[in-house]
Amino acid sequence: MNQLEKLLNTIRSYNPDFDEALVVKAHDFAKKYHEGQFRSSGEPYYTHPVEVAQILADMDMDVTTIITAILHDTVEDTSATLEDLEREFSKTVSDLVNGVSKLTRIESQTLEGKQAENFRKLLLAMSEDIRVLLVKLSDRLHNMRTMGGIKKPEKRRRISLETLEIYAPLAERVGVHRIKEELEDLSFQKLNPDARNLVVERLSINKKNRENSFKEISKNFTKILKNSGVNAKIVGREKTPFSIWKKMQSKRVSLEQLTDIIGFRVIVNDVVTCYKVLGVFHSNWSTIPGRFKDYISTPKINNYKSIHTAVIGPNKERVAIQIRTQQMQEFAERGIASHWIYKSSEKVSHLALKEYDWLRDLVEIMEKDTNPEHFLEYTKLQMFQDNVFCFTPKGEVIKLPIGASPIDFAYAVHTKIGDSLSSCEINGRGSPLQSVLKNGDLVNIIGTKNGSPSLEWLSYAKTGKARAAIRRYWQLKKNVKQNSEKKYISSLCIKIPNLPGKLGEVSSLIGFHENNIINMEIISKKTDYLEFIFDIQIRELKNYKNLISELKLKEYKFRIIRHRKKDAFLRRIFKNFKRN
Numbered sequence: 001m002n003q004l005e006k007l008l009n010t011i012r013s014y015n016p017d018f019d020e021a022l023v024v025k026a027h028d029f030a031k032k033y034h035e036g037q038f039r040s041s042g043e044p045y046y047t048h049p050v051e052v053a054q055i056l057a058d059m060d061m062d063v064t065t066i067i068t069a070i071l072h073d074t075v076e077d078t079s080a081t082l083e084d085l086e087r088e089f090s091k092t093v094s095d096l097v098n099g100v101s102k103l104t105r106i107e108s109q110t111l112e113g114k115q116a117e118n119f120r121k122l123l124l125a126m127s128e129d130i131r132v133l134l135v136k137l138s139d140r141l142h143n144m145r146t147m148g149g150i151k152k153p154e155k156r157r158r159i160s161l162e163t164l165e166i167y168a169p170l171a172e173r174v175g176v177h178r179i180k181e182e183l184e185d186l187s188f189q190k191l192n193p194d195a196r197n198l199v200v201e202r203l204s205i206n207k208k209n210r211e212n213s214f215k216e217i218s219k220n221f222t223k224i225l226k227n228s229g230v231n232a233k234i235v236g237r238e239k240t241p242f243s244i245w246k247k248m249q250s251k252r253v254s255l256e257q258l259t260d261i262i263g264f265r266v267i268v269n270d271v272v273t274c275y276k277v278l279g280v281f282h283s284n285w286s287t288i289p290g291r292f293k294d295y296i297s298t299p300k301i302n303n304y305k306s307i308h309t310a311v312i313g314p315n316k317e318r319v320a321i322q323i324r325t326q327q328m329q330e331f332a333e334r335g336i337a338s339h340w341i342y343k344s345s346e347k348v349s350h351l352a353l354k355e356y357d358w359l360r361d362l363v364e365i366m367e368k369d370t371n372p373e374h375f376l377e378y379t380k381l382q383m384f385q386d387n388v389f390c391f392t393p394k395g396e397v398i399k400l401p402i403g404a405s406p407i408d409f410a411y412a413v414h415t416k417i418g419d420s421l422s423s424c425e426i427n428g429r430g431s432p433l434q435s436v437l438k439n440g441d442l443v444n445i446i447g448t449k450n451g452s453p454s455l456e457w458l459s460y461a462k463t464g465k466a467r468a469a470i471r472r473y474w475q476l477k478k479n480v481k482q483n484s485e486k487k488y489i490s491s492l493c494i495k496i497p498n499l500p501g502k503l504g505e506v507s508s509l510i511g512f513h514e515n516n517i518i519n520m521e522i523i524s525k526k527t528d529y530l531e532f533i534f535d536i537q538i539r540e541l542k543n544y545k546n547l548i549s550e551l552k553l554k555e556y557k558f559r560i561i562r563h564r565k566k567d568a569f570l571r572r573i574f575k576n577f578k579r580n
Contacts, residue, residue: 003050010057011066018063026070029088033078041149048142049073055138059334065131068096072135076101099132102440137179140167144186160190175304178333181240188242199241214262220314228280233267265322267329271296274323278307281321285311288318304332390441404437404462410445411466418469420447434460488538491561495529510536513547533561
């Protein structure tokens with residue numbers, strides 16, 4: 001059976017009424033345009049996109065997604081255009097292929113050790129349609145499966161590390177557990193083959209014992225559940241070498257000390273029965289403290305649902321158990337890709353989590369549209385819609401709010417870079433500082449040694465950091481200027497009523513009008529008033545005038561003493577003259 005026949009048979013198994021001719025047309029189109037192109041393994045290049053389509057068909061994906069997978073490299077690597085795809089297939093296919101091409105171009109800019117989380121968010125932000133992301137993950141999976149054709153060890157390592165740090169967590173984020181596990185294990189095989197071989201070797205030694213143990217425990221579980229009136233399907237699944245290794249490292253134990261290498265999954269018809277099964281297990285066997293998790297009432301952020309528990313089961317063995325419905329099982333395996341085949345009547349108010357608002361839209365479509373083919377047709381990925389992710393020339397990903405400018409970008413990198421900003425380049429072209437940045441933009445900030453931010457930038461800056469830095473710069477500059485300005489000295493002789501609080505009132509008035517008292521002395525004491533002289537430092541004459549006006553308004557008796565220092569000097573001279 002050739003690739004195309006296998007693909008068509010897989011699609012027929014879950015969608016017998018699909019447009020077979022359209023899939024064949026896509027296959028022939030890709031084969032024609034990839035003619036003469038070969039993979040590093042020596043195989044014709046068109047075999048790669050067909051295998052990517054097969055991965056998606058194995059997840060029961062819609063025909064539009066499968067056709068996108070077949071065509072996903074045609075625009076990037078051949079003479080075919082988006083207009084060709086729209087004319088020959090549909091606008092939707094053209095848009096999806098364009099989305100995958102954009103991700104591929106962005107992917108080429110990443111290097112080992114860059115900000116993995118921000119890059120994952122960038123990919124999410126650029127995937128307006130969830131199917132773009134699913135095609136990209138499937139593309140990465142097939143590339144990992146066929147990495148043997150890559151000759152350079154450092155390139156294999158870089159791709160494997162990138163897969164482990166970015167694509168496997170991304171697959172988990174959207175719940176495609178099956179792809180996530182395989183990506184992890186394939187990366188593990190390339191990055192640490194000795195450790196993986198050790199785990200596989202140790203697992204093979206006790207494989208027969210584990211199989212016998214599984215059969216015995218399954219039989220016991222089935223009998224107890226049947227006696228309780230529960231019909232359930234019990235499946236067991238061995239953990240992957242990578243997950244076993246990771247648990248060994250985190251718990252600092254040997255493989256022999258791990259008790260949950262095989263996990264039991266109890267699959268039932270409805271949610272009520274899930275909790276009934278939990279009660280049966282907990283009433284028959286002792287539970288292991290700290291191992292109970294109810295992800296049905298409180299799903300994970302990717303909407304994963306299941307009840308997890310662990311008991312001291314038959315033969316005093318520790319047994320890890322997951323209890324879920326068939327629909328939960330489908331989602332656990334295939335994530336968001338599983339939703340399109342269901343018409344769920346469940347209320348999903350818990351999907352209000354910010355990063356997963358888009359799932360509410362998907363559920364709404366499922367409930368209102370009776371045609372499964374239409375479901376993924378309209379799904380829009382809204383994760384991180386309030387952000388844009390841009391690159392520095394060195395490959396660092398900078399997260400900014402939507403509508404951000406190069407000014408925000410510069411201050412996000414470093415305050416000094418923002419202060420010295422004079423011009424910028426976006427994707428290699430000179431651009432105005434008020435430009436609005438888009439996802440995936442490569443921004444080069446050009447600064448000058450004696451540059452300074454403009455107050456005009458405040459109208460373009462969107463981030464609090466940039467706006468605060470600009471204001472702080474000019475406030476400091478203003479303070480320096482004020483400190484260097486000429487200051488005036490004046491003296492006021494004021495008669496202050498001999499009442500509590502009046503001296504404080506006058507002092508406050510002087511300070512309120514931004515004048516500084518540098519000296520104060522009492523020159524006369526009367527029963528009903530005291531006479532003070534205030535030596536005042538004046539920065540701006542208008543403030544001094546305002547002070548005088550308010551003293552008059554409050555009916556204080558005062559006079560301005562000019563050249564007080566000179567008068568004081570003369571008084572001392574005359575006093576000395578009289579003494580002699």
